[in-house]
Amino acid sequence: MGSSERTPFENPVVEWVDSRLPVFTMMQKEYGVFPTPRNFNYLWNFGAIAMFMLVTMIVTGIVLAMHYTANTELSFDSVERIMRDVNGGWLLRYIHMNGASFFFIAVYIHIFRGMYYGSFKKPRELLWMLGVVIFLLMMATAFIGYVLPWGQMSFWGATVITNLFSAIPLVGDSIVTLLWGGFSVDNPTLTRFFALHYLLPFVIFAVVFLHVWALHVTGSNNPLGLEPKTKKDTLPFHPYYTMKDSFGLVVFIIIYALFIFFMPNALGHPDNYIPANPLVTPAHIVPEWYYLPFYAMLRAITFDIGIPFTDIVIISAKLGGVIAMFGSILLWFVLPWLDTHPIRSARFRPLFRPLLLLLLVDFIFLGYVGSQSADATLLGLPLSAFGLLATGYYFAFFLVILPWLSKNEKGRALPASIHEAVLAKNKKAG
């Protein structure tokens, strides 16, 4: 961002600013003429869509914070006041509430696209890892945001999730007391959660900036997984991808708006419209849908791990579940070193492709398991057994299958370059 060569702008005001602070030159370089692979498909929309959702959440969130009161006696009523009395408050809240879900939809697709096309591989490892940091921050932000309305699910979700930290040996209980600021989830917990819920989105914004910066150093990956070699392989970002992103964004917003206006509570849980009551637990505590696969992994570990034939327990069932849940995401940090196969795109990997798609099915199935009560059954067998099996495949995929494939999978022949592959396809289509 130094004072490298600059083409003067015709507009004198723009030129006056740009010669002192070259923001226009930067925008022109990074978003105007930025060379972008010419073969993106619509899966490459979701980075821009996620960015749009982050801005939507911050803007609606700031306005909602002006009407919200963080106090156990007042929170629930202040949210109901937003719904009934504040001008257009219902709209702001429904945009924000469903926005969390749609932010996660965009980000899950974005992450899966990265796995499928090998976007995490050299030289984009750090770009990928920053993305995992963003995902973890999003999970934390969404969780504490769900606590703020102080309904039954807010309270009991907060209780169950903060209790997870008590599984940490020795210091667990002190950590939980520190998180709560008391001896149960209560007013001190709510006020600090509100402060953090306001802070974390800006932290996310900062990490997104680094994520995009890293992206503009390496350039984007593409469906073929080949690096662009010549000018024939790329297009300027504007107008080609500003247009493609805008189109995808509009389609996404239409679906988002359908939820906001026609089924605003479809993704939520009705119990959260009951004020929090520390004396009564809802019969079935479920987290928001975007946590369900991880919640299923938490519950899949129902056995202690110890030294066989003795009573010595090394990892209790509770700690084991917590390790499985956090480990399932932390694994993504080392994904670039678990999958070291030289071919990026799944299109040219006959074994990786079906096994990764199976992982997607496995992940969605885990979501189903997480949504059911712990004693549910499937085909006459306890559902928890299927949950354990699905958790097993998830970990086996990353820890066994990927390293094995990296050494042994024979890939298909790669095209010589992006433009040759694109032109050959166009010729075939005639």
Added chain:
Amino acid sequence: MTADSEDRRDFLQLTGAAFGAVGVACVAAPMINSLNPAKDTLALASTEVDISTIPEGEAKTVMWRGKPVFIRHRMKEQIESARDVDMNDLADKETDEDRVEKPEWLVTIGICTHLGCVPVGQKSSDVHGDYGGWFCPCHGSHYDTSGRIRKGPAPKNLAVPPYEFISDTVIKIG
């Protein structure tokens, strides 16, 4: 630069960085400590309960540290069934004698040791589970008349809070 002055430079940089790290920790400590339970929260850490209003066979739920505490006035049969148990049948081995101050009064924290739900069984019309004590509707844990886990996913017995009898009719929890 001589090798000697390079060593000096390294030493100064390392001590500078170390002092900086200690300084950051010193600044962070009071802020993190402020998140621990405040004095007014700690002041609520004990509560006195009049138990003379609980008839035999009935129970009462009181709040202590934001958590429900179950106080049960046990009947003779309930005490007997709690004491007449083979230790090998218990997942978390504790005798009933170790869990009560006076046999007719059972005081436990009313939070399931599995994932923190509140078990049912306080009212006589409630479900009491297979062992006549409490039943947790979340994931199906059964507790006996001593609040011990007998069946289901919970790992431990219902916790007994610290409490003492101030008089025959008043207990102080905490």
